[in-house]
Amino acid sequence: MTNPSSSIRKEIQDNFAVHHENQSYTSLDSESHLNDPDALQGNSHPNYNNEVPLELTGISELATTRQLSKIQSRRSSLGAKITGLGVQHEDSHTEGEDLEKSLSKTESISKDDKFNRFSDKTKLICVVIASLSGFLSPLSSLSFLPAVPEIADRFNTTGEIINVSSAVYCIFMSISPTIFSPCSDIYGRRNTFLVCTFMFVICTALVAVSQNLAMFFIFRSLTALFGTSFFSIGAHIIGDLYVPVERATYMAWIISGGQIGTSLGSVGGGIIVNFTSWRIIFWVLCGIGGAMFFLALFYLPETCYETKHSVILKEIQKDDPNKKFVFVPFNLLKIIAALKYPNLSLDGFITIALVFNMYNLLTPIRYVVDPRFNLTQPIFSGLFYLAPGLGYLIGSFFGGRWADHVVKQYIKRRGKRVPEDRLRQTLIPLGLIYPASILIYGWTIEKEKGGMAVPIIFMFFSGIAQTCVFPASNTYCVDSMPELGGDAIGSSYFTRYIAAAVSSASCLRSIQSIGVGWTCTIGAFVLWLGFGCALVLIYFGEKMRVNALIKYGKREA
Known part of the structure; x- marks a missing residue:
């Protein structure tokens, strides 16, 4: 029987x-x-104003x-x-x-149970840990850029081939959310965070001891796979702790970790390679990853209200009390499939434009500024990363608060919250400040005008503009389609790191072929296309979103 x-x-x-x-x-x-009814009044989803x-x-x-x-x-x-x-x-x-x-x-799940389970102090600790973890992947991705010539010499190859390793790294960054975003839903934020941190440390140590180019490529790619998970897990943690009208402010903390790590890592890499071996860069990263592991082990609680694994396990334990674990399968392609929704595709292109230009700017700095300003030491070109880094720091916090302010203002006007209103904040930085900064930076380098001051100033402004847009774009993914769960934000990270891969692999060849001025001009046109996507979402996005959800059976007509 x-x-x-x-x-x-x-x-x-x-x-x-x-x-x-x-x-x-x-x-x-x-x-x-499940939050402030004033913020959600009138939303088209039938369950927005009810406990479910x-x-x-x-x-x-x-x-x-x-x-x-x-x-x-x-x-x-x-x-x-x-x-x-x-x-x-x-x-x-x-x-x-x-x-x-x-x-x-x-x-x-009531509002109090959902969002007031933790004290403000505990919430802040969670956000700080999630933000600090955002340093790991960009530190690993770009801290070695000032050392590219030295690494190329060690493995008897060219700087262009080493930059291809950055492209491979970015491809694995794009794959990461398809695995670890659903894993954090199923097995919990804390467990997924700890596993990824531990594996990041192991793989980074193996990069540091790489004996050949193949070993260097393989383990750098695996550090990308585990290190990038912290962005999607961090977005989940913010979603667990804060209501939508507060969320962009705290999402900016997660973004700031990644953006500041991008620049400070490159500065640190320049200092390290100037005085010692490039391998020390990765040993330092290994130590930072280990510190993050122990921080999470002792101070990061499980923020997920109830994991999918725990729900299934409770049912099974009613018949088998000794059962401790059950495998919950998930589809790795679901995050990519989420791009069939036009809203997510358009928002994804906005982040594509941002990240494409970010890597176009940062990846070739040593090959661009060294000959332009006759720099002979890696530490000097590494200092150029401070300008966008300071911009990232200011822009990320300012942009998040600005996005939340815009949402609250339009709630007062409309009497309800429309997720697309958040994107109104992106128009000035995306359509004006960022492309203008990229164009001035590229052509002043190309034409050797303005000395060091002009490119440094506009690298700073490009950093501000970029991270003014990211909090609004990320939060829009979380807020606009709750029916898709973590697939929405996961699809955004997937697309942006594909763009990073393309930019990393092609930027040096483009600069060598057509010059830094025209390369930056192409980047500016990509940004203006992203600006057009934002306009479409602002004016037509609500109707497009609702129609798509009805079409694919996520809402009733």
Whole structure:
């Protein structure tokens, strides 16, 4: 005779695998309808102003109701009772009605439970740890740039080939959120964070002892895979702790970690390679990663309200109390598939434009400024990274507060929160300040005008403009489509690092072929295309978003 508990476990796990294409709310995004009612009044989603039960990413709502109803019926015959996740659906109302009524009382997540579980001090500690972790990937990505000629000499290759390793690194950065964003939903933010930090340390140590180019490429790529996870995990943590009208301010902390790490890492790399071996760069990164691991181990709590793994495990433990772990499958391509929604594709192109120009600017600095200003020491060209780094620091915090302010102002005008209003803040930096700064930087270098002061000043302004846009763009992904869960923000990181890969691999060849002036002109046109995408989202995005969600069955007409 078949063991009933084994059958139940199998049905739950099979249901995950078969129906993963239909995603419901995740703990990251359910906060969009569990916060300040004034901020959400009038939103088109039917559940925005109501408490809703926690649902499982990757399970079809209809299939879940039917499956758990069957399990309930079977278990009741054994004298047990199951609590499941009921979602009222047009053709499953009868069998799921009792489940839904029960769950609306016992499983609903109130605003207080969701956002006030931790003290302000604990929240701040979580944000600081998430922000500091954002240093790791860009430090690893760009801190070695001042040492590219020395690394090329060590492996008997060219600087262009070493920069290709940056392109490979960026490809693995784009893959990272497709793995670790859903993992943090399933197994928790803390567990995923600790695993990724530990593996980052191991892989960075292996980069430091690389004996050939292949070993250098492989383990640098793996540091990208694990190190980039902290951006998507950090975005989840912010979503767990703060309501949408506060979120961009704290999202800016996560972004600031990455942006400041990009520049300060390059400065530090220049100092290190000037006085010692390039390998020390990676040993320093290894030490920073180890410090982050222990910080998270002792001070980072689990911020996810209830993980998908814990929900499934509770059900299974009713029949098998000794069960400690259950594998929850997920689809790695779901984050990429989220780009079928036009809003996410347009927002993704905005971040593509930003990151393309960022790597176009930072990657070739030593090859551009050394001959222009007759610099002979890596430390001098490394100091050029301070200008955009200071801009990143100022822009990230200013941009986040500015984005939240714009949202609050338009809530007062409309009487409701429209996610696209947040993007109004991006128009000036994206359409004017950033492209103008890139053009002036490129052509003053090309024509050898203005001395050091002009390119340094406009590198600074480009940094401010870039990180004024990122908080609004990132938060828009989190707020606009809660039905997609972490796939929305994951798709943004996927697209931006593909752009980083293209820029890293092509910028030196472009500068050698057409010059830094025309290379920056191309970058400016890419930014203006991103500006056009922002305009489309601001004026047509709400209608496009709702229609797309209805089309793909995520909302009712």
